[in-house]
Amino acid sequence: MAKQPMLKFINIDRDMPEKRPPNLRKEDFNEIYAEYADAKAKEQSSRCSQCGVPYCQSHCPLHNNIPDWLRLTAEGRLEEAYEVSQATNTFPEICGRICPQDRLCEGNCVIEQSGHGTVTIGSIEKYITDTAWEKGWVKPITAATERKESVGIIGAGPGGLAAADFLRRAGVQVTVYDRYDRAGGLLTYGIPGFKLEKDVVMRRNEQLEQSGVTFKLNCAVGEDISFDDIRKAHDAVIIATGVYKSRDLQAPGVGVQGLVPALEFLTVSNKKSFGDDVPAFNDGSLNAEGKNVVVIGGGDTAMDCVRTSIRQGAKSVKCLYRRDRANMPGSQREVQNAEEEGVVFEWLSAPKGFTGDPITGVMVQKMRLGQPDASGRQAPEVIEGADYVEDADLVIMALGFEAEDLPTLWDCPDLPVTRWGTVKAEYTTGRTEAEGVYAVGDIVRGASLVVWAIKDGRDCAEAILEQFNGASAVAAE
């Protein structure tokens, strides 16, 4: 009888890929986790108990067939594992790196709940597709037949690119427009290299280009080309522009030199990592080297800013957050990584204003957690008389993002938006009330996750194909 390759969680402990020591990883922007060796990936996959009702799968937004690719990996059938994995996820190696697994698949793994430590689903997903790239199993798309219909996609982030991939597989002509000089959206210019190395994103961009996707980069819709012209040029349009307007703070001193928005800081740092010449980095305005840096916010963007500052050689890095550690929105794993790298967290601390111009400090008021608010979270309250000034010569605001006003910027009053400015679209198809216009990702959901943008892009592409197939069936009657 064949040896049972699974259910080894009782004898084998959870073991993440090796993490580089903080003193080394602080020196560069490379990823901090190593790749599993083949034997380790097999071993860790074999811990899965092959649940009949896999909660890991139901809590993955893409409903990835996790138990099957874990079993295939444990059995050494890696090419089949890759086929199963890529059937539901356009960019498995990216999700394996940056999904907040503790809140999604791994956080719902039953063996974690029985006290054995979750299966390391994300690291194994990354391993499978990184290996597929290495072995040459990931190929440019060749559609069985070319179709005449074309789709214009505005925004080359994960939502737009997932739709582009899906539509090209069906032979649709695809043009992607983006205002940046490189495709990838926040994968390229938001998320730092220590979480997601840039060649991982660039090889996907190249694969799509080789698959026949046309990229029109350095092309800002509303400036270099009108939305109306894009609508006229294509049979359907997908808006996948993300959310980029930084949430502001109303406080004395806002607007002084040295108080900068998170995304500007991260974009400049990522451009620098590509080797670009970046004046705002060279002149020191968006460069943390030698500075006392304070980052305001408790989400993943704030975590990326503190850890980027450390790598740029800041003198000190502090993070101010108005709630406590247990109530912060960012991932606990990232907080731990940041602390290991030397970041100091000032919990229950909120900015009240800023001193100096250029900036010299943040006026901080201490908080305590009071009664739960409408969202059920304990609302922070000010502790009177406990204010102090935190010295700083660079302050980075990471308070979240909102949608830009697309109907005005693009002169398209028929585009339906919500009161938050996000595009009103059906979640399951991306369809809007404007004829032939679809929308996906953050511009529909508000600031969200890469995995949800991928899901939206795929679902939307499927809905567009249905629309095209319906139209050709009618034409053939």
Ligand code: FAD
């Ligand atoms: P985006 O990735 O934002 O892409 C939108 C694209 O549209 C951009 O390339 C932009 O240039 C383009 N565009 C916008 N307007 C125009 C225009 N007028 N004309 C032409 N092009 C335009 N999620 C995770 O799952 N894990 C993480 O670890 C994580 N870390 C993050 C860290 C940071 C700093 C930030 C800001 C976000 C992070 N996220 C993370 C969230 C994630 O990046 C987003 O949810 C995801 O990228 C949204 O994808 P999208 O395709 O909707 O939009």
Ligand code: SF4
């Ligand atoms: Fe987990 Fe994200 Fe992969 Fe789904 S896509 S299995 S949530 S890491």
Ligand code: SF4
């Ligand atoms: Fe395997 Fe955990 Fe998923 Fe169950 S929940 S199938 S043990 S990974």
